[in-house]
Amino acid sequence: MSTVTLTARDGATGAVPSKGKISSWQLWGMILVTPYLLVFGLFVIYPVIYAFWLAHEPQSYVELWSDPIFQRSVVNTLVFLFIGINLKMALALMLSGFFLIQRWWIKALTVIFILPWAVPSIPTILSVRFMLNPEWGVINQTWFKLTFEDGPNWLNDPTLALFFAILVHVWKSLPFWTLILLSGRLAISADLYEAASVDGASKLQKFRFITWPSMKQLYFTSLTLSTIWSLGDFNSVYLLTGGGPADLTHVLATLGIRYLRLAQVDLSMATIVSALPLILPLVYFMMKRLSK
Amino acid sequence: MTTTVSAAPAIKRKRKSRFLADATTEAKLLLVGIPLFIWTMLPVYHLCLFAFSDKQSAFSGNWFPEKPTLRNFEIVFGQKHYFLNHFWQQLWNSVFIATMVGVLTLIVATTAAFAISRLKVRGGRTVLNMALFTYFIPAAFLAVPMYRTMAFYGLLNTDWALILAMLAIASPYAIWVLKQASDKLPLELDEAAIMDGATPLQLFRLVYLPLMAPSLVAVGTYAVLLAWNEYLYAFLLLSKESTLTLPVALGNFLSADDSPWELLMTTGLIYALPPAAVYYVFRKYMVSGLTAGAVKS
Numbered sequence: 001m002s003t004v005t006l007t008a009r010d011g012a013t014g015a016v017p018s019k020g021k022i023s024s025w026q027l028w029g030m031i032l033v034t035p036y037l038l039v040f041g042l043f044v045i046y047p048v049i050y051a052f053w054l055a056h057e058p059q060s061y062v063e064l065w066s067d068p069i070f071q072r073s074v075v076n077t078l079v080f081l082f083i084g085i086n087l088k089m090a091l092a093l094m095l096s097g098f099f100l101i102q103r104w105w106i107k108a109l110t111v112i113f114i115l116p117w118a119v120p121s122i123p124t125i126l127s128v129r130f131m132l133n134p135e136w137g138v139i140n141q142t143w144f145k146l147t148f149e150d151g152p153n154w155l156n157d158p159t160l161a162l163f164f165a166i167l168v169h170v171w172k173s174l175p176f177w178t179l180i181l182l183s184g185r186l187a188i189s190a191d192l193y194e195a196a197s198v199d200g201a202s203k204l205q206k207f208r209f210i211t212w213p214s215m216k217q218l219y220f221t222s223l224t225l226s227t228i229w230s231l232g233d234f235n236s237v238y239l240l241t242g243g244g245p246a247d248l249t250h251v252l253a254t255l256g257i258r259y260l261r262l263a264q265v266d267l268s269m270a271t272i273v274s275a276l277p278l279i280l281p282l283v284y285f286m287m288k289r290l291s292k
Numbered sequence: 293m294t295t296t297v298s299a300a301p302a303i304k305r306k307r308k309s310r311f312l313a314d315a316t317t318e319a320k321l322l323l324v325g326i327p328l329f330i331w332t333m334l335p336v337y338h339l340c341l342f343a344f345s346d347k348q349s350a351f352s353g354n355w356f357p358e359k360p361t362l363r364n365f366e367i368v369f370g371q372k373h374y375f376l377n378h379f380w381q382q383l384w385n386s387v388f389i390a391t392m393v394g395v396l397t398l399i400v401a402t403t404a405a406f407a408i409s410r411l412k413v414r415g416g417r418t419v420l421n422m423a424l425f426t427y428f429i430p431a432a433f434l435a436v437p438m439y440r441t442m443a444f445y446g447l448l449n450t451d452w453a454l455i456l457a458m459l460a461i462a463s464p465y466a467i468w469v470l471k472q473a474s475d476k477l478p479l480e481l482d483e484a485a486i487m488d489g490a491t492p493l494q495l496f497r498l499v500y501l502p503l504m505a506p507s508l509v510a511v512g513t514y515a516v517l518l519a520w521n522e523y524l525y526a527f528l529l530l531s532k533e534s535t536l537t538l539p540v541a542l543g544n545f546l547s548a549d550d551s552p553w554e555l556l557m558t559t560g561l562i563y564a565l566p567p568a569a570v571y572y573v574f575r576k577y578m579v580s581g582l583t584a585g586a587v588k589s
Binding site for chain 2 (some may be wrong): 009024025026028029031032033035036038040041042043044046047048050051054066095098103105106109111112113114115116117118119120121122123124125126127128130131136137138140141144145171175228229231232233234235238239242245249252253254256257260265268269272279282283286287290291
């Protein structure tokens with residue numbers, strides 16, 4: 001497509017007689033692109049180069065990789081990604097089918113359903129945090145009223161705490177991905193389903209032979225993008241558990257900040273560089289998909 | 293079955309089974325809908341519950357406010373608690389920073405998208421790829437380098453540290469969305485303008501900007517919301533009480549063991565309302581303009 005527009009553009013500029021005009025277009029192009037290049041150079045390139053420079057000592061990596069908290073964070077990150085993303089995307093795929101159904105109350109529910117995505121995450125995550133408070137939280141108080149026993153100390157157990165961080169993450173991002181997949185489902189022609197109904201196809205067959213083949217690419221692109229974004233999810237973990245108890249629920253995104261607070265900047269940078277093998281292939285895949 | 297039974301009861305039975313089938317479908321739908329509603333609303337409801345309860349009632353584990361009260365809002369707006377001494381200043385900081393990020397992102401991204409898409413500046417493809425690459429690197433991983441860089445530029449603890457950092461994070465996606473949108477404008481417009489002897493700047497101002505208005509609204513909203521919602525960068529780059537934005541002030545409530553959670557939730561509710569309102573007002577633009585760019589299928 002880009003080649004078509006290119007030749008068309010050449011035709012357009014060709015219509016302009018003087019050659020000086022063409023270079024004035026180029027000149028203005030360069031002037032107009034400069035603001036972004038400045039921003040990019042000063043606030044992206046420079047920090048990145050600086051980060052690599054701070055993380056160039058091999059000693060930092062030896063120290064980082066032998067830190068049990070780092071090892072735990074890598075495991076946590078993988079668990080977070082694996083459970084979080086698959087749970088979220090599978091739910092989004094199913095719910096996108098649900099929101100396709102024509103009912104007045106489902107339409108109303110769509111509007112409400114977007115709320116987690118529309119409100120900032122800090123107040124809602126802190127709200128969940130207090131709900132899970134072992135003494136005063138509404139969950140454990142209800143638990144006590146029903147069973148006359150103290151409820152579990154939810155966020156004091158590393159496994160449970162990480163699990164709740166994943167749930168918060170899913171709560172926040174589910175609406176967005178449901179909307180994306182819903183737009184994918186809406187793009188499928190209704191004729192296909194009608195023809196399948198005439199042929200007596202079951203619901204499952206319709207999904208398998210019509211919906212899934214048309215949605216597959218969108219689904220996997222969404223999965224990749226969602227993986228990248230989940231890797232960078234700082235808020236869900238930091239605001240719910242603070243990395244605790246005993247630094248056992250950190251993920252790579254929060255670990256860098258922890259080292260910064262301990263004034264170990266080289267370890268912080270080494271954490272970021274260590275995350276690159278996970279991020280770059282995904283970014284490469286997305287770039288390939290989008291620059292087609 | 294129909295052969296053995298006479299016609300009238302058969303129809304009746306059919307109608308009855310039809311009704312039953314409909315009822316079952318509705319019940320099944322509600323079985324999804326009701327849990328989904330509770331799941332979505334629970335944290336938000338809990339937030340509101342606290343905002344409208346006094347401390348006693350909030351901490352007693354009730355699911356409904358005993359005596360709904362506006363006292364918390366009075367305390368927050370009157371800055372009557374030491375956690376809230378700078379509430380209005382912090383609210384203003386949030387507004388100012390979000391607005392500046394929105395305006396600057398629009399300027400930087402519109403000019404870049406125009407140069408790349410319409411003027412076909414040399415190397416435009418490379419600039420676009422760099423922008424995309426920046427967009428895909430999670431911002432959390434750039435935070436620490438950005439913090440050190442801002443310290444180096446001497447901007448720490450000023451509004452501008454956060455504004456410029458958010459500009460760097462918001463503009464790549466903005467450029468991408470605007471470039472996609474401006475590729476769709478017909479070339480004939482440019483040609484006609486050139487024929488009439490328009491300069492690139494006139495083309496930009498008189499043809500390009502008016503046609504791009506819907507996308508500009510979407511991108512501007514995106515940048516404003518991104519800046520308003522940002523926690524990590526704000527808490528790294530700003531640390532003086534009077535320079536904080538609201539989300540950082542909210543996070544600071546956690547530093548004490550006996551935090552006034554009902555006030556925290558009240559402030560949180562006030563902070564969450566503007567973006568929710570903006571989102572619902574611009575929903576049409578946001579969904580079509582932004583989701584289309586996010587995942588091009």
